[in-house]
Amino acid sequence: MESIGVLMACPMNPYLEQELHKRFNLHRFWKVPEKSAFLTAHSNSIRAVVGNASAGADANLIEALPKLEIVASFSVGLDKIDLAKCKEKGIRVTNTPDVLTEDVADLAIALMLAVLRKLCESDRYVRSGKWKKGKYMLTTKFTGKRVGIIGLGRIGMAIAKRAEAFSCPISYHSRTEKPEAKYKYYPNVVELAANCDILVVACSLTEETRHIINRKVIDAMGPKGVLINVGRGPHVDEPELVSALVEGRLGGAGLDVFEHEPEVPEELFGLDNVVLLPHVGSGTVETRKAMADLVLGNLEAHFLKKPLLTPVV
Amino acid sequence: MAAENQSHTSQSDLPYVLILKPPPSFALFGDHVLDSPRFQYLKAYESPLPLPQFLHTHAHSVQAVLSSGRAPVTADTICLLPRLGLVVTTSQGLNHIDLSECRRRGIAVASAGNTYSADCADSVVGLLIDVLRKISAANRYVKQGLWSSQGVYPLGYKLGGKRVGIVGLGSIGTEVAKRLEAFGCSISYNSRTKKPLVPYTFYPNVVQLAANCDALIICCALTDETYHLINKEVLSALGKDGVIINIARGPIIDEKELVRCLVKGEIRGAGLDVFEHEPDVPVELFELDNVVMSPHNAVFTRESFEDLCKLVVGNFEAFFSNEPLLSPVALDHLPHFSGGKD
Numbered sequence: 001m002e003s004i005g006v007l008m009a010c011p012m013n014p015y016l017e018q019e020l021h022k023r024f025n026l027h028r029f030w031k032v033p034e035k036s037a038f039l040t041a042h043s044n045s046i047r048a049v050v051g052n053a054s055a056g057a058d059a060n061l062i063e064a065l066p067k068l069e070i071v072a073s074f075s076v077g078l079d080k081i082d083l084a085k086c087k088e089k090g091i092r093v094t095n096t097p098d099v100l101t102e103d104v105a106d107l108a109i110a111l112m113l114a115v116l117r118k119l120c121e122s123d124r125y126v127r128s129g130k131w132k133k134g135k136y137m138l139t140t141k142f143t144g145k146r147v148g149i150i151g152l153g154r155i156g157m158a159i160a161k162r163a164e165a166f167s168c169p170i171s172y173h174s175r176t177e178k179p180e181a182k183y184k185y186y187p188n189v190v191e192l193a194a195n196c197d198i199l200v201v202a203c204s205l206t207e208e209t210r211h212i213i214n215r216k217v218i219d220a221m222g223p224k225g226v227l228i229n230v231g232r233g234p235h236v237d238e239p240e241l242v243s244a245l246v247e248g249r250l251g252g253a254g255l256d257v258f259e260h261e262p263e264v265p266e267e268l269f270g271l272d273n274v275v276l277l278p279h280v281g282s283g284t285v286e287t288r289k290a291m292a293d294l295v296l297g298n299l300e301a302h303f304l305k306k307p308l309l310t311p312v313v
Numbered sequence: 314m315a316a317e318n319q320s321h322t323s324q325s326d327l328p329y330v331l332i333l334k335p336p337p338s339f340a341l342f343g344d345h346v347l348d349s350p351r352f353q354y355l356k357a358y359e360s361p362l363p364l365p366q367f368l369h370t371h372a373h374s375v376q377a378v379l380s381s382g383r384a385p386v387t388a389d390t391i392c393l394l395p396r397l398g399l400v401v402t403t404s405q406g407l408n409h410i411d412l413s414e415c416r417r418r419g420i421a422v423a424s425a426g427n428t429y430s431a432d433c434a435d436s437v438v439g440l441l442i443d444v445l446r447k448i449s450a451a452n453r454y455v456k457q458g459l460w461s462s463q464g465v466y467p468l469g470y471k472l473g474g475k476r477v478g479i480v481g482l483g484s485i486g487t488e489v490a491k492r493l494e495a496f497g498c499s500i501s502y503n504s505r506t507k508k509p510l511v512p513y514t515f516y517p518n519v520v521q522l523a524a525n526c527d528a529l530i531i532c533c534a535l536t537d538e539t540y541h542l543i544n545k546e547v548l549s550a551l552g553k554d555g556v557i558i559n560i561a562r563g564p565i566i567d568e569k570e571l572v573r574c575l576v577k578g579e580i581r582g583a584g585l586d587v588f589e590h591e592p593d594v595p596v597e598l599f600e601l602d603n604v605v606m607s608p609h610n611a612v613f614t615r616e617s618f619e620d621l622c623k624l625v626v627g628n629f630e631a632f633f634s635n636e637p638l639l640s641p642v643a644l645d646h647l648p649h650f651s652g653g654k655d
Contacts, residue, residue, distance in 0.1 A: 011465075102473040106496060110448050113439035117614070122607035123449040127599045131592040131608040136341055141616035143431035165495035166435065262460040269456040276455040277448065278466045284446070286471040 151203025481533025
């Protein structure tokens with residue numbers, strides 16, 4: 001398979017890169033100075049694209065690669081792939097579901113604890129030497145708080161299971177109600193926001209869910225409400241969120257994703273009720289290896305004409 | 314004016330509760346947060362008299378003492394209070410109370426009971442995920458603007474599937490186990506006695522527990538037996554992929570040895586709410602990104618403090634009405650802490 005051209009959209013994982021290089025004819029797109037010239041030159045040999053949450057395969061890229069057969073994403077989110085175009089051209093698409101579910105759910109709970117219990121602030125306080133002055137730091141209890149989940153898919157369910165162990169009552173909003181879930185369903189996000197203490201975004205990013213967290217939702221959450229985002233940056237109207245936090249109209253936020261990563265609104269840096277992470281939802285040694293193996297497995301299956309492991313299209 | 318006179322008259326009939334030093338609740342909510350119409354406080358710290366003299370003066374009035382971590386109840390103090398019948402502490406820990414002396418004198422002790430168990434367990438989970446997933450370190454990284462300038466942050470470690478070893482399966486340990494099971498962790502423990510109805514694996518000693526887990530959680534009381542329980546041998550058994558979390562008492566861990574292991578990379582990381590000589594913290598820890606610290610505030614939530622205030626007042630009111638205490642401590646089998654070595 002060494003002659004098969006594979007285009008890796010951006011750096012994502014050294015092990016994956018190494019293995020792709022070993023097994024295929026790997027092209028590292030980020031190292032290419034003249035991208036359109038490159039695509040023209042290699043349009044007949046590139047048969048696969050490997051993307052992730054930052055870069056995938058949009059309509060332009062797909063059009064430029066007439067021999068493209070498969071897009072394998074090193075992520076579960078598919079918002080960087082033009083799925084309609086892939087369907088139209090018979091291009092297969094795979095992602096990495098399940099293997100990262102637990103890590104993302106763990107992170108969501110970690111962000112809830114970090115914001116409510118001021119974990120990062122407490123750590124900073126001790127490191128600064130201020131403890132000797134004996135000031136007490138009161139925080140907010142997490143156990144028993146009402147958790148509202150937007151999107152009750154694999155990740156949403158995993159978050160619910162964990163929060164239940166802290167006796168948190170669970171409610172959710174989803175495109176469709178899930179009667180087997182036994183949690184309280186709200187038909188719209190504003191109502192969900194008004195009836196929970198912590199609102200967590202765990203749905204996929206589509207045209208419908210873009211800016212699903214907007215001014216109305218933030219207002220409904222209120223000055224004690226806490227927003228957790230482990231979905232995608234564009235789920236949140238970021239300028240609205242920033243002004244709500246700066247003005248104290250929202251109680252706090254734990255964010256792993258942003259609209260224009262790696263740019264993060266600097267107004268948030270000084271807020272001790274806000275925890276900011278550099279998109280590490282699936283960022284563990286164990287899970288990234290499992291994700292890489294899934295990408296490699298899907299590519300191998302495709303080129304050996306076997307059933308794909310985790311097809312989306 | 315008449316009302317004031319009235320309250321003064323009834324005040325002098327009210328029984329006294331001695332406070333040696335103000336409890337944390339006073340600093341947070343003011344001096345009257347533990348007031349009750351059924352008793353009054355005698356505040357030793359407001360008197361110009363040296364303590365022994367103060368106690369001598371009021372010896373026969375004091376039937377109860379309000380204690381907290383910074384206001385220990387020693388044998389010397391107990392000796393000077395012949396009418397003492399109850400010690401209520403705002404803490405769950407009892408290492409600052411001379412339990413042997415209380416037992417000998419028939420003095421009842423009431424603690425925070427289960428008030429703090431959920432918050433402590435939540436702290437454990439928070440600290441553990443923080444250490445493994447580098448939450449505080451990554452938050453620092455982003456807030457210093459390093460994500461856009463320096464790029465991708467190093468990977469953390471998955472919590473799911475990790476083996477968790479709990480030292481002390483009391484009310485806090487049990488709440489920790491319940492939570493971590495939901496994250497897919499397997500639970501084992503060491504306790505003074507094996508608990509027959511519990512589905513977790515029991516290890517007869519802490520070294521064996523440490524050797525068989527990835528995360529060692531300290532949830533036991535500080536007593537003479539548990540002083541420096543976590544020593545070189547235990548840390549070595551825990552190993553370089555192991556993490557330790559302590560929300561119990563600092564002296565349960567040999568801190569010098571812990572610091573050495575962390576600096577040398579002999580264990581993966583630590584989450585610490587308590588230290589041997591609070592508020593002094595070994596400065597070597599400040600350089601380490603795999604250590605997450607908090608200023609002994611694992612129970613300092615608004616909600617728990619409100620619950621605690623009700624409990625403290627409720628215990629004193631019950632005592633003075635000859636009713637059963639709300640959160641009595643059974644002294645019969647409780648081991649003692651005589652202060653350890655320094």
